[in-house]
Amino acid sequence: MKRKNGFLAFVLAASMMASLVGCSGSNTASSAAAGQASDTPAASAAAKSDFPKKPIQIICPVKAGGDTDRNARSLAKALQKYLNTTVVVTNVDGGATVMGMQQCLNSDPDGYTLVVNGTDIFVPNMMGTTDINLDSFKTVGIPAIDNSTVLAVNKASGYKDLKDLVEKSKAKPDSIEYGGKIGATNQMCGVAMNTEWGSKLKFVDVGNNAAKVTALYAKQTDVINLSYSVAKDYFTSGEFVPLVLLGSEKNDLLPNVPLASDSGYKNVDFSKFFWVGAPPKTPDDVIHVLSAAVEKASQDPDFVADMKANYLTAQFKGEKEAQEYADNFYKETMLPYKDAFLKAQ
Missing domain, CATH: 3.40.190.150 (Bordetella uptake gene, domain 1)
Incomplete structure (x- = not known):
């Protein structure tokens, strides 16, 4: 009887030890996972x-x-x-x-x-x-x-570059129309250009991007600003000419579009x-x-x-x-x- 009880005690002790080892391993794994998750809180929240x-x-x-x-x-x-x-x-x-x-x-x-x-x-x-x-x-x-925001003109306008546009606007103030949407960022861009370059462009409300493209194509306005991709077919065909990139640094995807600073003007950043x-x-x-x-x-x-x-x-x-x-x-x-x-x- 004594030997039977001793064997039972041994089994119970071994079982408890295995349980403790298993819990310890589990906690270690959980701690490691928690440590990894703490490095990426967004990923942790997602999990x-x-x-x-x-x-x-x-x-x-x-x-x-x-x-x-x-x-x-x-x-x-x-x-x-x-x-x-x-x-x-x-x-x-x-x-x-x-x-x-x-x-x-x-x-x-x-x-x-x-x-x-x-x-x-x-x-x-x-x-x-x-x-x-x-x-x-x-x-x-x-x-x-x-x-990729550019200042664009119709090729039929004859404007050679940014300097040509600015100088002609100074010579005849308000004679060159800058088409955009009133109360939008592009109107503020017109204010910035006139302020920094001394240009005398006249803002005209022609509407959103689609309307601006239509107006420039139909020669109902002289110059617009927009993201290059919005009119990329017209740029590719040569019907529109991007005079300047309205950013503070070059766009490697548009290597041939100059910054204002390339023409001696302050960069106006409307990226x-x-x-x-x-x-x-x-x-x-x-x-x-x-x-x-x-x-x-x-x-x-x-x-x-x-x-x-x-x-x-x-x-x-x-x-x-x-x-x-x-x-x-x-x-x-x-x-x-x-x-x-x-x-x-």
């Missing part, structure tokens, strides 16, 4: 969250057919791969992007409604037509930078960023999941190729970095022209 459970909507606050709409659809296509759900783009035009931004703010703050925008997010607030600004949202990220935001009360863990997906989308081969085909650079900036980048862009390239811009309204 813990069961978001998303249904389709996600991206509001594009301008009409279909422009570069913002195109970029939004390219991003949506890439995001579907990494969020494992349908991502649809809805165009909500009006109020210089205000209507689309407001619709996003009015939606449930659950991560299922996002909005895209760029420099136009600042203009309505600057004009005092809305309280909405960048800080009204939680920033998800920036997946791409658009350094753009492609920003993604969500309602302000969206939970942080959901924002992290979305941001992680946007980062993966920005590295997706198809998205990268699509951006490159349109002369953009796929370049991810995460939540805080993207917010700071957008804020600094506003302060450095837009705010200096605020007073002159408001006087022009």
Whole structure:
């Protein structure tokens, strides 16, 4: 009897020891996993969250057919791969992007409604037509930078280069019409050009990108600014001539388009960023999941190729970095022209 009890005690002790070793190994593995996850908080949040459970909507606050709409659809296509759900783009035009931004703010703050925008997010607030600004949202990220804004003329205009355009505008003030959309970033760009170059271009309201292209092609306006890709067929055919890149540095994808500084003028930077935001009360863990997906989308081969085909650079900036980048862009390239811009309204 004594030997039987002794054997039973041995079995129990061995069992307890195996259990302890197993728990120790499990805890060690968990600690290692936790250590790895702490290095990538967005990835950690994605692993813990069961978001998303249904389709996600991206509001594009301008009409279909422009570069913002195109970029939004390219991003949506890439995001579907990494969020494992349908991502649809809805165009909500009006109020210089205000209507689309407001619709996003009015939606449930659950991560299922996002909005895209760029420099136009600042203009309505600057004009005092809305309280909405960048800080009204939680920033998800920036997946791409658009350094392809050019000042373009019809080849029939005969303008040789930027200097030729500027000098002729000085000789006959307000005789050369710069077509754009009133109350938008391109109008501010006109103010900046006249301020920095001493040009005397006359701003004329012709409408959005599609309308600007039509007006320039029909010679109903003399000069416009727009992202190169919006009129790339006209540039390729030679019907439109890009006089200058409106940026602070060259675009390697547009090597033959000069900067203003190449003609002895100050560079006027009206490049753009492609920003993604969500309602302000969206939970942080959901924002992290979305941001992680946007980062993966920005590295997706198809998205990268699509951006490159349109002369953009796929370049991810995460939540805080993207917010700071957008804020600094506003302060450095837009705010200096605020007073002159408001006087022009």
